[in-house]
Amino acid sequence: MALLLKGARVIDPAVGLDGIIDIKIGDGRIADVGKDLDAGDCEVRDLAGMILIPGLIDVHVHLREPGQEYKETIESGTRAAAKGGFVGVCPMPNTKPVCDSGPRLRYLVETAEKCGYARLYPVGSLSTGLAGTQLSEMGDMVAQGAIAFSDDGRGVQNDGMMRRAMDYAKMFDCVVMSHCQSEDLVGNGVVNEGVASTRLGLAGWPAEGEEIQIARDIALCRLTGCRLHIQHVTTAGGVKIIRAAKLEGLPVSCEVTPHHLFLDEDSIDTGYNTNLKMNPPLRTKDDCAALQDALLDGTIDCIASDHAPHAAHEKALEFELAPFGTIGLETTLPLVLTNMVRSGRMSYARLVDVLSHNPRRILKLEPVTIERGSSADLTVIDPEAHFVVSVDGFESKSANSAFIGETLVGMAYDTYVAGVATLCSGKVV
Amino acid sequence: MISSKNLLTIEDFTPEDILQVLDTAVSFKDVNARAIKKLPTLRGRTVINLFLEPSTRTRTSFEIAAKRLSADAINMSGSASATVKGESLADTAETLSAMNCDLVIIRHRYAGAPGILARHMDARIINAGDGKHQHPTQTLLDLYTIREELGSIEGKTVGIIGDIAHSRVAGSLCPALVALGAKPIVIAPPTLMPSRPDILGAEKSYSLDDLLPDLDVVYTLRIQQERMDESPFPSLREYAMLYGIDSKRLQAMKPGAIIMHPGPINRGVELSAEAADSPRARILDQVNAGVAVRMALMYLMLGGEQSGSVA
Numbered sequence: 001m002a003l004l005l006k007g008a009r010v011i012d013p014a015v016g017l018d019g020i021i022d023i024k025i026g027d028g029r030i031a032d033v034g035k036d037l038d039a040g041d042c043e044v045r046d047l048a049g050m051i052l053i054p055g056l057i058d059v060h061v062h063l064r065e066p067g068q069e070y071k072e073t074i075e076s077g078t079r080a081a082a083k084g085g086f087v088g089v090c091p092m093p094n095t096k097p098v099c100d101s102g103p104r105l106r107y108l109v110e111t112a113e114k115c116g117y118a119r120l121y122p123v124g125s126l127s128t129g130l131a132g133t134q135l136s137e138m139g140d141m142v143a144q145g146a147i148a149f150s151d152d153g154r155g156v157q158n159d160g161m162m163r164r165a166m167d168y169a170k171m172f173d174c175v176v177m178s179h180c181q182s183e184d185l186v187g188n189g190v191v192n193e194g195v196a197s198t199r200l201g202l203a204g205w206p207a208e209g210e211e212i213q214i215a216r217d218i219a220l221c222r223l224t225g226c227r228l229h230i231q232h233v234t235t236a237g238g239v240k241i242i243r244a245a246k247l248e249g250l251p252v253s254c255e256v257t258p259h260h261l262f263l264d265e266d267s268i269d270t271g272y273n274t275n276l277k278m279n280p281p282l283r284t285k286d287d288c289a290a291l292q293d294a295l296l297d298g299t300i301d302c303i304a305s306d307h308a309p310h311a312a313h314e315k316a317l318e319f320e321l322a323p324f325g326t327i328g329l330e331t332t333l334p335l336v337l338t339n340m341v342r343s344g345r346m347s348y349a350r351l352v353d354v355l356s357h358n359p360r361r362i363l364k365l366e367p368v369t370i371e372r373g374s375s376a377d378l379t380v381i382d383p384e385a386h387f388v389v390s391v392d393g394f395e396s397k398s399a400n401s402a403f404i405g406e407t408l409v410g411m412a413y414d415t416y417v418a419g420v421a422t423l424c425s426g427k428v429v
Numbered sequence: 430m431i432s433s434k435n436l437l438t439i440e441d442f443t444p445e446d447i448l449q450v451l452d453t454a455v456s457f458k459d460v461n462a463r464a465i466k467k468l469p470t471l472r473g474r475t476v477i478n479l480f481l482e483p484s485t486r487t488r489t490s491f492e493i494a495a496k497r498l499s500a501d502a503i504n505m506s507g508s509a510s511a512t513v514k515g516e517s518l519a520d521t522a523e524t525l526s527a528m529n530c531d532l533v534i535i536r537h538r539y540a541g542a543p544g545i546l547a548r549h550m551d552a553r554i555i556n557a558g559d560g561k562h563q564h565p566t567q568t569l570l571d572l573y574t575i576r577e578e579l580g581s582i583e584g585k586t587v588g589i590i591g592d593i594a595h596s597r598v599a600g601s602l603c604p605a606l607v608a609l610g611a612k613p614i615v616i617a618p619p620t621l622m623p624s625r626p627d628i629l630g631a632e633k634s635y636s637l638d639d640l641l642p643d644l645d646v647v648y649t650l651r652i653q654q655e656r657m658d659e660s661p662f663p664s665l666r667e668y669a670m671l672y673g674i675d676s677k678r679l680q681a682m683k684p685g686a687i688i689m690h691p692g693p694i695n696r697g698v699e700l701s702a703e704a705a706d707s708p709r710a711r712i713l714d715q716v717n718a719g720v721a722v723r724m725a726l727m728y729l730m731l732g733g734e735q736s737g738s739v740a
Contacts, residue, residue, distance in 0.1 A: 194625050197623070197625075198626065198629060199628050200540055201540040201560055201562025201597060202560075202561070204624055206624075271541075313517065316545070317517060317519075318537070318540075319540060320540065
């Protein structure tokens with residue numbers, strides 16, 4: 001049956017829309033857009049007071065399946081996506097085994113078809129086993145539905161190997177996503193080199209360990225012509241290098257995570273909260289400010305959660321032994337709404353760009369816009385919903401959030417994938 | 430009494446707490462000089478020495494201190510404990526907690542580990558060195574020694590020389606010196622310097638010879654041979670040339686200035702034999718003070734409580 005979404009404030013900068021308007025959905029697509037549409041025999045959903053935008057895409061998540069299903073599965077991870085307002089996610093290939101071949105990638109696609117609550121756009125590995133030495137079978141993975149390639153979790157250390165990978169990926173017109181980390185410089189660093197490393201007696205992870213590889217990969221982008229997406233940029237210096245590359249006209253994009261936008265190294269105190277252990281690490285307040293500015297001025301294209309679930313017993317280890325990462329699918333939208341939109345720094349139009357349009361553009365997906373004929377992948381936001389981030393409240397199997405205890409305002413209310421609700425009134429369905 | 434339940438970092442103690450430990454240690458030092466060194470103060474209390482990283486001197490010092498106060502002291506080392514079987518520290522803590530111990534002294538190779546114990550058990554916790562972070566009881570005995578030898582801590586200039594970047598000794602000594610009105614200066618090549626020594630409250634210098642005549646305390650740190658893989662300096666010879674205390678540098682020291690070292694010393698590297706054995710050296714006084722300071726600490730942390738015994 002057709003569905004009429006009534007009375008929401010609909011915002012889509014791609015078609016210049018911002019107003020109270022109705023949307024009719026049929027056969028998975030937007031059938032009509034207009035003021036006071038006639039309900040006819042449609043099911044009517046009253047969304048007065050809500051904000052409706054093109055559905056969110058997260059280009060960087062870890063769903064842990066196969067191999068670490070105790071942390072997350074494709075089912076639980078896509079439930080978390082739906083809860084967070086996301087209609088599609090890009091799982092990274094660092095599963096066990098690594099997603100480095102066609103059949104392994106096919107497994108993800110088929111599993112998501114069976115039990116997914118969001119579209120899955122799998123990212124295959126650049127190198128076999130993430131070892132950074134031998135090219136993965138990218139062609140086979142593309143045939144099975146790979147959207148991009150990355151050795152996320154590690155930087156490709158060998159310059160020649162990275163060049164080959166980018167050269168090879170280019171023929172499939174797939175973007176190469178780069179986790180930038182020079183292992184020589186970073187060593188066993190676990191927190192930002194500077195205040196945190198000195199104060200806590202922990203090995204430092206210097207900003208330059210990231211910036212050196214950003215600069216290298218941009219040079220290789222120039223050399224190969226392969227589209228390059230810099231993952232989780234964290235430093236003012238990295239932003240500067242990317243800004244220059246964009247000015248030059250190179251096909252470079254980048255993402256930032258909510259934790260690098262809104263948390264800094266000072267939040268790690270002698271409680272050694274391992275939920276604040278990230279790779280790359282939380283940086284300085286100045287870096288946060290530079291990242292926020294870059295997100296607003298367009299240097300940073302999109303926000304990605306780097307959703308990294310880990311079991312409680314793993315995060316209960318000594319800081320130096322605990323795994324890196326925080327979950328993020330269910331807090332990304334609320335954090336951006338709370339910290340940037342409500343404060344008036346970011347417009348809803350920019351929010352739609354950085355969470356919806358730009359991720360699709362980076363992945364070369366079919367655009368989703370609020371106009372007739374577009375796929376009905378939609379996110380409805382309740383801008384006034386208050387909630388406290390708590391370990392009990394997640395759809396994700398894991399609760400290792402860096403934001404436990406924070407009060408956030410604004411969250412997803414409904415999520416629609418091809419016109420079918422995956423989230424309804426804040427509940428995954 | 431001490432204002433903090435645990436001693437996880439030196440900042441847990443106020444300057445008043447620190448001075449109270451030092452004052453109390455004075456009387457225990459007298460006890461340690463007697464023929465009969467045992468006091469009944471902590472009879473019936475259970476103290477666990479949980480040493481998950483090899484240590485001889487610190488563990489022995491704690492064990493002697495506990496036994497002289499009549500506590501039941503049990504040593505658990507890394508190889509003897511469940512940790513090699515893959516048990517997490519949190520589970521070890523809960524296991525020990527179930528055995529109703531009163532105080533756990535922990536040495537661990539990772540920073541912040543004492544905090545994990547504190548979160549998982551009711552017993553009081555003393556950090557006996559956590560990774561590259563802090564070593565607060567070393568700091569207390571260092572402060573004791575400085576005060577005893579120089580009369581006061583306030584206003585003194587303390588040069589800490591060596592591998593500052595990897596030193597838990599410097600990590601707790603610097604902030605404590607600042608809290609008590611002394612001035613720490615960390616002296617090392619840039620490759621052994623933390624990136625932000627100012628965060629520890631310390632000034633920094635690469636040149637020992639420029640500063641030597643101004644130092645009241647020349648505090649040398651052990652060069653750990655296992656770090657030589659990272660080649661932070663070209664050779665031990667060059668290190669000794671630039672930062673070792675030898676007879677020439679002994680002469681350049683301020684009158685009355687003392688040499689300290691947390692031990693064990695590498696003769697010929699941080700200290701020449703002449704320096705190590707000179708009248709300026711207070712290295713064995715530090716060791717001696719260590720037992721008294723640890724007795725004072727345990728006494729103040731446990732002694733004021735009701736006995737847990739129901740008998």
